[in-house]
Amino acid sequence: MHVVTLGPAGTYSHRAAQSIADEGAVSFRESVTEIVAAVADGEFERGVVPVENSIEGSVDESLDALADREVSVVQEIVSPIRHALLAQGPEFDTVASHPQALAQCREYLTENYPDVAQEAVASTARGVERARENPSVAAIGHPANAGSPETGADGDDGDHPLQRIAENIQDRDSNATRFLVVAPESERSEAGGKTSLVVYPGANYPGLLLELLAAFADRDINLSRIESRPSGRRLGDYCFHFDIEAGLYETRTQEALAEVEAICADGWVRRLGSYDTHHVVE
Numbered sequence: 630m631h632v633v634t635l636g637p638a639g640t641y642s643h644r645a646a647q648s649i650a651d652e653g654a655v656s657f658r659e660s661v662t663e664i665v666a667a668v669a670d671g672e673f674e675r676g677v678v679p680v681e682n683s684i685e686g687s688v689d690e691s692l693d694a695l696a697d698r699e700v701s702v703v704q705e706i707v708s709p710i711r712h713a714l715l716a717q718g719p720e721f722d723t724v725a726s727h728p729q730a731l732a733q734c735r736e737y738l739t740e741n742y743p744d745v746a747q748e749a750v751a752s753t754a755r756g757v758e759r760a761r762e763n764p765s766v767a768a769i770g771h772p773a774n775a776g777s778p779e780t781g782a783d784g785d786d787g788d789h790p791l792q793r794i795a796e797n798i799q800d801r802d803s804n805a806t807r808f809l810v811v812a813p814e815s816e817r818s819e820a821g822g823k824t825s826l827v828v829y830p831g832a833n834y835p836g837l838l839l840e841l842l843a844a845f846a847d848r849d850i851n852l853s854r855i856e857s858r859p860s861g862r863r864l865g866d867y868c869f870h871f872d873i874e875a876g877l878y879e880t881r882t883q884e885a886l887a888e889v890e891a892i893c894a895d896g897w898v899r900r901l902g903s904y905d906t907h908h909v910v911e
């Protein structure tokens with residue numbers, strides 16, 4: 630299986646992707662929007678995108694890409710996230726990392742490095758690259774990114790080994806990120822214990838959300854997540870992302886969705902698919 634995910638090599642997404650990819654069959658893009666687009670356009674069989682973190686919440690760019698493109702979700706991967714502070718030495722004036730990682734270490738950084746500037750970059754591995762190039766920059770990323778780069782660099786290209794200045798710097802030990810495995814829409818499955826849905830009601834009246842929720846509650850279907858995202862059409866107009874603890878193959882799910890579709894007659898309901906949680910990687 631050839632998988633596309635957030636790069637460069639060494640991101641948490643890369644580690645999650647390796648758990649489902651064939652040996653050496655991981656390619657990289659610089660944003661989750663590009664990853665979802667690459668799968669929707671048939672360039673790759675699978676994409677892996679982060680969707681939710683236990684400290685920082687939703688990865689909005691992933692939710693929007695899933696609402697915008699015709700893809701399915703075939704699996705979820707939940708991974709513990711343990712961040713290390715990586716630098717060429719203990720003196721630096723900037724910490725570079727993915728905004729999610731910076732936010733997951735907010736308390737640690739405020740307490741230990743109140744005067745160090747924070748720089749948001751496209752991924753934790755991009756921050757690691759910045760730290761290898763520049764001794765005044767530290768990175769937050771997976772501890773395996775310390776040491777010499779795995780690229781076979783001969784040392785003349787300006788890339789330097791990194792030290793682990795501190796480990797386990799995330800603000801909570803339970804820090805975990807949920808990744809979704811995205812596939813072409815034709816591979817959408819009805820089997821699995823969870824289902825992801827995106828709902829655009831195309832309407833706005835008192836009790837609309839209550840009606841949508843009742844369609845699931847009345848059939849004893851538990852919601853594991855609900856998020857609202859701006860539809861982009863006008864202020865106050867929303868899409869809702871639901872994750873439910875039931876499969877599309879179940880009669881109760883089909884009945885609930887028929888009701889939701891009737892409520893959303895002027896909008897749309899996208900079934901991203903049913904799936905199981907298969908992998909937990911460190």
Ligand SMILES: O=C(O)C(=O)C[C@]1(C(=O)O)C=C[C@@H](O)C=C1
Binds near residue numbers: 642729
């Ligand atoms: O930058 C990375 O290493 C990623 O894989 C992205 C990402 C995210 O977007 O949440 C994934 C896991 C961690 O929560 C931090 C960053």
